[in-house]
Amino acid sequence: MSFITKPKIVHPSMPRNALGLTVRDYEGGMSTLCAGCGHDSVTSALVQAAFELDVEPHRMAKLSGIGCSSKTPAYFLKQSHGFNSVHGRMPSVATGANAANRELLYVGVSGDGDSLSIGMGQFVHAMRRNLDMLYVIENNGVYGLTKGQFSASADIGSTAKKGDSNEQPPIDPCELALSLGCGYVARSFSGDKAQLVPLLKGAMKHRGFALVDVISPCVTFNDHEGSTKSYQFTRDHYHPAILADYIAPSQEIRAEYEKGAAMPVVLHDGSQIVLRKTDPDYDPTDLAGAFAYLQKQSAEHEHVTGLLYVNEEGQEMHALNHTVDAPLNGLDYDRLCPGSEALATLQENFR
Amino acid sequence: MSAGPRDNDFTIKIANVNGTGSASANALLMKVFFRMGIPVVGKNYFPSNIQGLPTWYEIRVSEAGHLARSGRIDLMVAMNAETYQKDLLEVAPGGFLIYDSTWPRHKILSRDDITILGVPLARMCNENFPTARSRVLMKNVAYVGVVAALLDLDLQVIRSSLEKTFAAKANLIEANQTAIDLGYQYAKENFSCPLAYAAKASDKTADHIMIDGNTAAALGCVYAGATVAAWYPITPSTSVMDGFKSLCERYRRDPETGERNFAIIQAEDELSAIGMVLGASWNGARAFTSTSGPGVSLMNEFLGYGYFTEIPAVLINVQRCGPSTGMPTRTQQSDIMACAYASHGDTRHVLLFPANPEECFYMAVAAFDLAERLQTPVIMLTDLDVGMNDWMIPDLKWDDNFVPDRGKIMTAAEVEAAGEFHRYLDSDGDGIPYRTLPGVHPRAAYFTRGSGHNMHGAYTEDAREYQEVVDRLRRKWETAKQFVPKPAVNFTEKHRTGIISVGGCDDAVQESRERLRESGIGMNYLRVKAFPFSDEVQEFLDAHDRIYVVEQNRDAQLRGLLLLETRVTQDKLVPVLHYDGLPITADSILEIINPDLQKGEAA
Numbered sequence: 001m002s003f004i005t006k007p008k009i010v011h012p013s014m015p016r017n018a019l020g021l022t023v024r025d026y027e028g029g030m031s032t033l034c035a036g037c038g039h040d041s042v043t044s045a046l047v048q049a050a051f052e053l054d055v056e057p058h059r060m061a062k063l064s065g066i067g068c069s070s071k072t073p074a075y076f077l078k079q080s081h082g083f084n085s086v087h088g089r090m091p092s093v094a095t096g097a098n099a100a101n102r103e104l105l106y107v108g109v110s111g112d113g114d115s116l117s118i119g120m121g122q123f124v125h126a127m128r129r130n131l132d133m134l135y136v137i138e139n140n141g142v143y144g145l146t147k148g149q150f151s152a153s154a155d156i157g158s159t160a161k162k163g164d165s166n167e168q169p170p171i172d173p174c175e176l177a178l179s180l181g182c183g184y185v186a187r188s189f190s191g192d193k194a195q196l197v198p199l200l201k202g203a204m205k206h207r208g209f210a211l212v213d214v215i216s217p218c219v220t221f222n223d224h225e226g227s228t229k230s231y232q233f234t235r236d237h238y239h240p241a242i243l244a245d246y247i248a249p250s251q252e253i254r255a256e257y258e259k260g261a262a263m264p265v266v267l268h269d270g271s272q273i274v275l276r277k278t279d280p281d282y283d284p285t286d287l288a289g290a291f292a293y294l295q296k297q298s299a300e301h302e303h304v305t306g307l308l309y310v311n312e313e314g315q316e317m318h319a320l321n322h323t324v325d326a327p328l329n330g331l332d333y334d335r336l337c338p339g340s341e342a343l344a345t346l347q348e349n350f351r
Numbered sequence: 352m353s354a355g356p357r358d359n360d361f362t363i364k365i366a367n368v369n370g371t372g373s374a375s376a377n378a379l380l381m382k383v384f385f386r387m388g389i390p391v392v393g394k395n396y397f398p399s400n401i402q403g404l405p406t407w408y409e410i411r412v413s414e415a416g417h418l419a420r421s422g423r424i425d426l427m428v429a430m431n432a433e434t435y436q437k438d439l440l441e442v443a444p445g446g447f448l449i450y451d452s453t454w455p456r457h458k459i460l461s462r463d464d465i466t467i468l469g470v471p472l473a474r475m476c477n478e479n480f481p482t483a484r485s486r487v488l489m490k491n492v493a494y495v496g497v498v499a500a501l502l503d504l505d506l507q508v509i510r511s512s513l514e515k516t517f518a519a520k521a522n523l524i525e526a527n528q529t530a531i532d533l534g535y536q537y538a539k540e541n542f543s544c545p546l547a548y549a550a551k552a553s554d555k556t557a558d559h560i561m562i563d564g565n566t567a568a569a570l571g572c573v574y575a576g577a578t579v580a581a582w583y584p585i586t587p588s589t590s591v592m593d594g595f596k597s598l599c600e601r602y603r604r605d606p607e608t609g610e611r612n613f614a615i616i617q618a619e620d621e622l623s624a625i626g627m628v629l630g631a632s633w634n635g636a637r638a639f640t641s642t643s644g645p646g647v648s649l650m651n652e653f654l655g656y657g658y659f660t661e662i663p664a665v666l667i668n669v670q671r672c673g674p675s676t677g678m679p680t681r682t683q684q685s686d687i688m689a690c691a692y693a694s695h696g697d698t699r700h701v702l703l704f705p706a707n708p709e710e711c712f713y714m715a716v717a718a719f720d721l722a723e724r725l726q727t728p729v730i731m732l733t734d735l736d737v738g739m740n741d742w743m744i745p746d747l748k749w750d751d752n753f754v755p756d757r758g759k760i761m762t763a764a765e766v767e768a769a770g771e772f773h774r775y776l777d778s779d780g781d782g783i784p785y786r787t788l789p790g791v792h793p794r795a796a797y798f799t800r801g802s803g804h805n806m807h808g809a810y811t812e813d814a815r816e817y818q819e820v821v822d823r824l825r826r827k828w829e830t831a832k833q834f835v836p837k838p839a840v841n842f843t844e845k846h847r848t849g850i851i852s853v854g855g856c857d858d859a860v861q862e863s864r865e866r867l868r869e870s871g872i873g874m875n876y877l878r879v880k881a882f883p884f885s886d887e888v889q890e891f892l893d894a895h896d897r898i899y900v901v902e903q904n905r906d907a908q909l910r911g912l913l914l915l916e917t918r919v920t921q922d923k924l925v926p927v928l929h930y931d932g933l934p935i936t937a938d939s940i941l942e943i944i945n946p947d948l949q950k951g952e953a954a
């Protein structure tokens with residue numbers, strides 16, 4: 001376990017964001033995960049993303065299920081309320097929380113076991129409802145916390161530490177998300193913070209469900225030869241199809257993109273994601289194309305990464321419900337209770 | 352068995368095939384008694400099926416106000432050829448049976464101790480109505496006309512009922528009136544009307560309404576200020592959410608913008624439904640779900656989570672017949688144990704037991720206050736009989752000065768003043784900690800986890816720290832006893848025998864007590880309204896030598912709970928059980944109590 005106590009002193013030269021906070025203000029409790037676990041890198045990318053986006057820490061709510069990955073909300077943004085729920089059921093809690101207060105930023109962290117096996121039902125239905133949240137899957141191909149059983153994302157032919165080979169086809173959360181009309185589908189790698197941070201930022205800004213599937217190696221149970229989610233294998237088969245840069249509303253797009261290769265997508269608050277294609281044929285706004293591309297590349301054992309699909313047109317849960325703008329948890333009781341006269345009138349129907 | 356039929360004291364049963372539109376005819380008939388001022392109850396025995404299976408509707412008319420199932424049928428309207436034989440056998444000696452004489456009956460299907468009245472309902476309707484569908488529908492309305500003649504119902508009341516039901520649709524009013532007249536005329540011409548007993552206008556229903564418990568509970572949720580509801584459809588609870596939705600559409604929607612100040616989410620299953628409720632309540636909305644047995648089974652893991660992490664939640668469980676899928680359209684009180692200790696580990700839940708739709712309304716409101724005051728899930732247990740049948744109850748009243756009890760929620764200013772916040776400290780010594788809502792203040796944050804946590808909310812596997820928290824939860828449970836509704840008690844010193852009962856058994860128990868009184872036997876009565884049991888329950892147990900525990904399940908679950916949670920001994924509590932899926936009757940109670948009393952005398 002990485003029990004390195006972090007120094008409490010903040011150096012005066014540390015950069016501060018628009019709220020006057022340093023990146024340290026976005027950290028949480030000390031991680032108790034294995035040294036080198038990919039999940040810790042995802043945590044630090046989340047910290048960086050929230051810092052760079054000037055998120056008010058207490059206006060974020062962190063939610064998770066159960067697993068090593070689901071422990072991580074304790075390790076970032078200590079000023080945010082956290083909800084470590086039960087195994088596979090975080091999406092429902094997030095749904096209820098968001099129903100009650102649409103104004104907070106909801107960040108869910110889950111694992112491949114948590115989302116693709118026990119919690120598959122809730123995961124797909126949260127997408128179907130287009131719940132406004134960032135949903136991170138820390139995908140390591142195994143159940144880390146219960147000591148290395150295959151998860152549903154394990155590839156065919158991938159071997160377990162003790163030698164068993166997985167023969168069942170994997171479930172790809174990104175393909176699932178595409179089939180469900182999810183408006184922000186990204187994949188990344190815990191070892192590529194430069195790619196991951198802007199993807200997380202875009203996801204936090206996206207209105208509606210944003211899925212970021214992060215290959216996040218389990219150093220203890222799935223980092224050996226024969227694993228398709230080890231650091232080595234991921235680096236060797238890493239295929240960034242789309243690089244994304246997040247541009248805040250106030251920022252100007254720098255002119256260093258090659259003409260034609262750059263593609264800006266405007267988010268609801270005026271910020272932009274500039275997509276840089278490494279593959280000229282790839283169009284991340286073309287759903288069918290994205291789906292075909294993913295299938296083709298995964299057949300070749302490539303980990304396609306980047307912002308695979310984006311669509312800002314979707315209507316999130318509250319828009320579909322026509323909910324009032326004000327958070328439901330703050331409405332005055334007077335507005336909610338019809339009162340004695342209404343009750344008397346209503347009862348005429350029951351005579 | 353109760354005394355034979357008299358004026359304003361009889362039971363009608365109508366046997367139909369479901370999907371033939373009989374429900375509205377039967378509701379009309381029931382309402383006519385109510386509008387004539389006579390206490391009445393309507394009980395629907397319907398199949399778990401959409402079309403083609405037998406369904407019955409039972410109307411008990413009782414000037415004395417006994418509104419449990421009577422267990423005696425005085426007048427049967429046998430509209431279903433398939434169940435005819437069974438229906439015929441059910442009529443009490445001296446009773447009447449109406450059947451459709453358009454087609455001949457089988458000869459062997461006869462009884463000479465009852466009067467059988469044939470009315471050519473189908474033929475009359477075929478001759479008078481043009482379309483196939485209207486002929487089927489109007490056959491049902493026509494038997495209402497027959498009953499009206501036999502029981503001397505007020506034709507003016509029938510007419511105004513039709514006008515009220517069909518309001519703007521004049522052609523429907525006239526069609527229905529024609530059908531009524533056909534039946535009425537036929538009966539007048541062919542039978543001696545009225546029967547020896549009839550309906551006499553009375554004044555017992557003023558300031559009363561007829562409503563089912565699910566609608567009343569939904570109304571309670573609206574008045575309690577619930578804004579988030581999550582559910583997964585299941586009989587017999589579905590109409591709670593249907594009711595909540597239509598009430599919210601009426602009262603909670605901006606007429607101009609169409610904006611809703613509520614969110615009703617049809618979840619993918621009950622695991623999600625309760626998860627959504629916990630998420631919303633954690634975030635400060637009043638939230639609830641409604642379900643029935645199978646749904647409660649699925650909700651177990653999250654209920655334990657809610658208990659341990661101390662999140663308010665309201666669950667309305669409209670009980671049905673178990674085990675497993677059981678009989679979804681039959682009633683029982685068989686989830687008492689499953690709810691009291693739902694989930695693994697040392698878990699226990701606050702339960703509320705409304706006896707009728709009136710209490711469904713008030714207790715639904717109370718459930719939200721209790722859940723927030725105690726920061727824990729509260730389960731209101733009704734059942735199919737209370738939830739789906741139309742009961743006569745006093746008008747519901749509302750105090751406009753009512754202020755919901757949101758419990759110990761710290762505001763931003765309070766957090767600011769306090770300097771620091773720890774989620775699970777017992778600052779007040781009542782076992783109830785303070786909570787904060789997400790987003791209110793940078794120093795208000797805490798981490799909610801179902802894993803071991805200490806009084807500050809931090810993760811722990813430390814023996815002492817863990818135990819501190821679960822011991823405090825037990826203290827909170829003691830506090831809960833002061834907040835939950837007290838039992839309803841009828842007590843006089845002179846009786847050493849008592850009855851304890853729960854929920855929808857109440858009317859049948861009251862009727863039993865009255866009949867016992869008539870034969871000179873007095874018994875005290877306590878009806879539990881909540882779990883944990885408050886001190887009054889222990890006092891009642893202590894004050895009696897023998898107590899009959901009346902409930903609607905096979906395994907004497909309330910009795911079991913009393914044995915577990917009070918100091919009473921096994922031999923003091925005599926189980927009185929009814930669990931065939933039909934609502935309990937006074938007869939079924941007395942069938943057990945009377946022999947037991949005689950045994951006691953003989954000894």
Ligand SMILES: Cc1ncc(C[n+]2csc(CCOP(=O)(O)OP(=O)(O)O)c2C)c(N)n1
Nearest residue numbers: 067068069087111112113114142143144145
């Ligand atoms: C209902 C239930 N069943 C089983 C478990 C045991 N369990 C805890 S974590 C876990 C798997 C977690 O895998 P994943 O989501 O991939 O997380 P990782 O540890 O790999 O990050 C299991 C099966 C549980 N907590 N709850």
Ligand code: SF4
Nearest residue numbers: 034037068144218219
């Ligand atoms: S077991 Fe694997 S997933 Fe869990 S903390 Fe260790 S490395 Fe990470």
Ligand SMILES: [Mg+2]
Nearest residue numbers: 111112113142
């Ligand atoms: Mg995993």
